[in-house]
Amino acid sequence: MNNVYYGKLIFELSKPGRRGYSLPKNEFDGYSLEQLPVARRENKTLLPEVDELTVARHYTNMSNNNFGVDTGFYPLGSCTMKYNPKVNEELAALQGFNIHPSTPDCAAQGALKLYDEVQRTLAEISGLSRFTLNPYAGAHGELTGLMVIGTYHRQRGDVNRTKIIVPDSAHGTNPASAAVAGFQIVQVKSTAQGTVDVEDLKPLLGPDIAGMMMTNPNTLGLFETQIPEIARLVHECGGLMYYDGANLNPMLGVCRPGDMGFDVMHINLHKTFSTPHGGGGPGSGPVGVRAGLEHCLPNPQVVYNEEKGRYEQHFDEESLGSVSGFLGNFGVIIRAYAYLLTLGRENVPMAGRLSVLNANYIKERLRSHYKLPIDVVCKHEFVFDGLREEYGGDHHDAEHVTTLDVAKRLLDYGYHAPTIYFPLLFHEALMIEPTETESKDTLDAFIDVMIRIAEEAKSDPKMVKSAPHNTPIRRLDDVKAVKEPKFTFKAL
Amino acid sequence: MFKYFPHTPDDVQKMLDVIGVSNLDDLYAEVPEELKLHRELDIPSAKSEMEVRRIIEGLAAENKRLVCFAGAGCYDHYTPSLVPFIAARSEFSTSYTPYQAEISQGTLQYIFEYQTMMADLTGMDISNASMYDGSTATAEAMLMCVASAKKRNKVVISATFQPNVIRVVSTYAKFHGVELVVVPATAQGTTDLDAVRRMVEADDVAGVIVAQPNRYGIVEDFDGLAAHCHAHKTLLAINTVASALGVLKTPGEWDADIACGDAQSLGIPMGYGGPYIGYLCTKEALIRKMPGRLVGATTDVEGRRAFVLTMQAREQHIRREKATSNICTAQGFMCLYVAAYLSIMGEEGLREVNEQSHAAARYLHESLLATGKFSEVFPGQPFLNEFTLRYDGCTCELRKRLAEAGFLAGVCTEGMEGCLTFAATETRTRQEIDKLVSLI
Numbered sequence: 066m067n068n069v070y071y072g073k074l075i076f077e078l079s080k081p082g083r084r085g086y087s088l089p090k091n092e093f094d095g096y097s098l099e100q101l102p103v104a105r106r107e108n109k110t111l112l113p114e115v116d117e118l119t120v121a122r123h124y125t126n127m128s129n130n131n132f133g134v135d136t137g138f139y140p141l142g143s144c145t146m147k148y149n150p151k152v153n154e155e156l157a158a159l160q161g162f163n164i165h166p167s168t169p170d171c172a173a174q175g176a177l178k179l180y181d182e183v184q185r186t187l188a189e190i191s192g193l194s195r196f197t198l199n200p201y202a203g204a205h206g207e208l209t210g211l212m213v214i215g216t217y218h219r220q221r222g223d224v225n226r227t228k229i230i231v232p233d234s235a236h237g238t239n240p241a242s243a244a245v246a247g248f249q250i251v252q253v254k255s256t257a258q259g260t261v262d263v264e265d266l267k268p269l270l271g272p273d274i275a276g277m278m279m280t281n282p283n284t285l286g287l288f289e290t291q292i293p294e295i296a297r298l299v300h301e302c303g304g305l306m307y308y309d310g311a312n313l314n315p316m317l318g319v320c321r322p323g324d325m326g327f328d329v330m331h332i333n334l335h336k337t338f339s340t341p342h343g344g345g346g347p348g349s350g351p352v353g354v355r356a357g358l359e360h361c362l363p364n365p366q367v368v369y370n371e372e373k374g375r376y377e378q379h380f381d382e383e384s385l386g387s388v389s390g391f392l393g394n395f396g397v398i399i400r401a402y403a404y405l406l407t408l409g410r411e412n413v414p415m416a417g418r419l420s421v422l423n424a425n426y427i428k429e430r431l432r433s434h435y436k437l438p439i440d441v442v443c444k445h446e447f448v449f450d451g452l453r454e455e456y457g458g459d460h461h462d463a464e465h466v467t468t469l470d471v472a473k474r475l476l477d478y479g480y481h482a483p484t485i486y487f488p489l490l491f492h493e494a495l496m497i498e499p500t501e502t503e504s505k506d507t508l509d510a511f512i513d514v515m516i517r518i519a520e521e522a523k524s525d526p527k528m529v530k531s532a533p534h535n536t537p538i539r540r541l542d543d544v545k546a547v548k549e550p551k552f553t554f555k556a557l
Numbered sequence: 558m559f560k561y562f563p564h565t566p567d568d569v570q571k572m573l574d575v576i577g578v579s580n581l582d583d584l585y586a587e588v589p590e591e592l593k594l595h596r597e598l599d600i601p602s603a604k605s606e607m608e609v610r611r612i613i614e615g616l617a618a619e620n621k622r623l624v625c626f627a628g629a630g631c632y633d634h635y636t637p638s639l640v641p642f643i644a645a646r647s648e649f650s651t652s653y654t655p656y657q658a659e660i661s662q663g664t665l666q667y668i669f670e671y672q673t674m675m676a677d678l679t680g681m682d683i684s685n686a687s688m689y690d691g692s693t694a695t696a697e698a699m700l701m702c703v704a705s706a707k708k709r710n711k712v713v714i715s716a717t718f719q720p721n722v723i724r725v726v727s728t729y730a731k732f733h734g735v736e737l738v739v740v741p742a743t744a745q746g747t748t749d750l751d752a753v754r755r756m757v758e759a760d761d762v763a764g765v766i767v768a769q770p771n772r773y774g775i776v777e778d779f780d781g782l783a784a785h786c787h788a789h790k791t792l793l794a795i796n797t798v799a800s801a802l803g804v805l806k807t808p809g810e811w812d813a814d815i816a817c818g819d820a821q822s823l824g825i826p827m828g829y830g831g832p833y834i835g836y837l838c839t840k841e842a843l844i845r846k847m848p849g850r851l852v853g854a855t856t857d858v859e860g861r862r863a864f865v866l867t868m869q870a871r872e873q874h875i876r877r878e879k880a881t882s883n884i885c886t887a888q889g890f891m892c893l894y895v896a897a898y899l900s901i902m903g904e905e906g907l908r909e910v911n912e913q914s915h916a917a918a919r920y921l922h923e924s925l926l927a928t929g930k931f932s933e934v935f936p937g938q939p940f941l942n943e944f945t946l947r948y949d950g951c952t953c954e955l956r957k958r959l960a961e962a963g964f965l966a967g968v969c970t971e972g973m974e975g976c977l978t979f980a981a982t983e984t985r986t987r988q989e990i991d992k993l994v995s996l997i
Binding site: 066072076084086088089092094096097098101104105106107110111112113117120121124128134136147149152154155156158159161163164166167168174189192201203204212238240241244245246250288290292321324325339341343345347348363387388391395399403405410412415416421423426430441473481484505506507531539546547550551552554555556557 | 558559561562563564568569571572573575576577578581582584585586587588589591592593594597598599600601602603604606608609610612613614615616617618619620621622623625627629630631633635637639641642643645646647648649650651652653654655656657658659660661662663664666667668669670672673674676677678680682683684686687689690691692693700719721722724725727728729731732733734769776777778779780802803804805806807809810819826827828829830831832833844850851852853854855856857858859861862863865867868872873874875876877878879880882883884885886887888889890891893896897899900901902903904905906907908909910911912913915916917919920939941956957960965968983986987
């Protein structure tokens with residue numbers, strides 16, 4: 066990370082006559098595009114004309130204005146920003162995997178076997194029967210899982226189950242995925258202790274409920290201890306339980322979603338299984354189901370044909386359909402496999418336990434300065450409701466130091482900010498997830514800075530409210546971005 | 558301890574003391590005992606880096622890298638070395654969605670460049686910051702049509718789409734309650750424009766979606782289609798193979814409302830199907846119906862131009878079930894591949910890639926016909942770098958035999974017994990083509 070702003074666009078480095086590519090001489094004479102009778106492009110493109118070094122420098126300079134896990138601590142709640150091991154990158158780039166997706170199965174046995182191995186490992190970790198690795202991301206997994214639920218009901222002729230129950234603390238993707246999958250959303254409230262209100266749930270249950278989505282631990286980082294009762298109630302009314310695996314990390318090897326009573330779930334390989342988040346993807350959102358629902362999983366499915374002794378891609382007529390062009394983000398799946406092999410049964414459960422240790426340690430050390438709305442042992446993450454009043458001022462006062470201000474000031478000290486203003490249950494939510502790959506030393510340094518910011522909020526609130534001061538750029542005009550929208554270089 | 562866990566036993570003890578519990582298991586005291594696993598996971602034991610490498614390299618070696626004459630949604634174009642080199646910068650790869658713009662200008666800038674390039678290539682006003690792949694981008698285009706139309710729920714899609722795309726779009730339609738009508742192709746292998754026109758005239762069609770080049774490789778003529786759609790308040794979406802946008806008439810030039818598709822062909826390795834990148838572009842008027850992230854330009858408090866995620870009121874984290882889509886994490890990093898690839902290639906390079914791919918495909922086409930074992934299915938239809946032929950024999954046997962000899966001899970044309978769809982790119986040499994043909 067470099068605090069000198071670069072800020073140029075590649076189009077501004079373009080000069081007519083320059084080029085960055087070289088191609089071999091065309092070996093095939095006499096075949097010209099001019100012979101295409103119709104449908105040729107008339108307008109020139111605005112693509113830049115730049116030499117190779119200019120491109121190399123441009124993107125390198127841009128990368129210097131970017132913060133990643135390799136740069137520093139990234140306690141972004143609900144995102145599980147753990148270390149992304151480098152050997153995984155090398156293995157994903159092996160040329161043996163760079164094959165066309167229509168390669169006949171007989172020539173892709175290694176890839177198909179890898180897919181199946183990951184599928185099996187995830188099933189054991191989750192306590193479910195079978196996984197598809199085709200979904201491309203967490204929300205895509207949710208959508209796929211909801212389609213599994215819809216398919217299950219349809220196949221039983223149970224066509225009136227049109228509603229999905231979603232807690233008010235759920236990730237925004239939950240209700241959005243349910244809506245895309247064609248369901249209506251019914252919201253269930255949380256108790257003052259931050260968990261699902263079972264009494265509020267009961268009257269919602271009935272013959273129109275297709276299922277319920279939950280994440281456990283929930284978005285407040287709290288384990289839903291009533292889960293056996295909730296699962297029993299939902300199952301009793303004929304619905305299925307969906308587990309949003311965004312928060313799976315702390316439960317690894319301790320308590321499995323299948324054992325909690327969930328029927329369908331997704332896992333974010335880019336969270337729990339260490340694949341890089343890539344500035345917003347590519348991720349991977351494998352979906353698992355309990356026994357009896359396997360046939361509903363999307364096509365193509367990867368199966369082992371015992372008779373022929375080989376792996377095959379298979380299209381099941383009973384399947385929900387397809388959600389991806391091919392077999393998902395295969396390159397991401399390779400990375401997750403490398404991670405799973407590296408950790409193995411000895412270390413997978415330690416990842417969860419240490420992530421919980423780290424979260425609780427920060428929480429206990431900072432509760433003197435930040436408002437802790439729910440005081441219990443958390444799992445991998447927890448939520449503060451902003452600064453305590455004696456540091457940040459009264460929340461009702463327009464001049465108080467907000468969670469946004471704290472987040473921006475953290476950037477000055479070389480930290481990524483936690484997730485802010487989510488979950489929606491608290492006005493000043495500040496959601497911290499440290500992950501297990503961070504040391505006590507890193508956490509101590511972060512804690513010191515958080516305390517210092519609290520003190521600054523008291524002594525010099527103006528300075529905190531105008532943070533950041535030491536970043537490549539300062540606070541941005543978000544309103545202008547909406548009111549004078551510019552989405553392309555041409556529009557500038 | 559373990560290489561990814563930095564905790565010393567002393568650290569752990571000190572931290573437990575601060576928390577006020579005696580051991581790590583106590584951190585799970587509230588979890589009902591009957592839900593706990595109480596046994597080791599039945600998965601492989603931990604491996605060293607060398608062992609992991611051996612295992613995965615072994616699996617990679619079990620795949621056979623075939624000389625690729627297949628397309629059907631994935632094209633074996635050349636990726637200049639600089640592209641993966643830039644993509645290896647972990648400042649980019651280990652970051653997440655650029656919520657904190659002040660320390661994420663790198664990500665925001667390359668997405669802005671990507672948006673500019675894709676809007677430009679498609680001839681549209683705006684591009685979003687990526688969808689998962691071409692099939693889901695097309696499904697989202699369908700949902701956009703329905704969301705934009707008032708009280709219309711019918712979308713018409715041409716059967717000339719890649720079958721795997723139709724499968725995904727149909728799946729989304731089935732669950733979302735969209736009436737998706739697949740219009741069979743003409744005997745010439747093109748979109749049945751007359752049939753589409755008749756359907757649109759019923760004034761109940763929200764959108765029409767067509768593909769270019771189509772699943773048989775044919776470059777279609779959509780002349781008049783947009784005007785007809787618009788006369789009946791129907792939106793037109795065109796799915797184009799991204800690389801072909803460098804030379805083919807753009808969705809914007811056809812006056813389409815939405816451009817969608819897969820941009821794998823712009824520098825992204827074949828990688829057994831992913832990660833690729835779906836693109837979705839549209840006109841300004843439809844911006845509020847657009848799914849996914851959007852990066853816009855603005856200024857900071859000191860007046861410097863900078864970039865930021867914007868128009869987030871469309872998205873799931875704000876709007877929840879009323880969002881334009883459920884998409885959150887998409888394929889952000891692949892925008893960098895595309896932006897770097899297009900920066901290197903420029904307009905001229907992209908045209909040359911298309912010219913060479915076209916020439917190689919034409920030569921392959923002629924050479925295959927010259928064997929006497931292939932015949933034309935759609936005689937005289939124009940193609941760019943992909944075409945369909947009928948084989949005088951068993952295509953499965955042929956593909957298997959050629960795979961053993963190291964060649965990927967096209968893809969079986971789904972639903973057309975005895976037909977193969979071949980593709981060529983600038984990476985295919987005359988020698989490879991001659992060798993393939995000699996083996997037939």
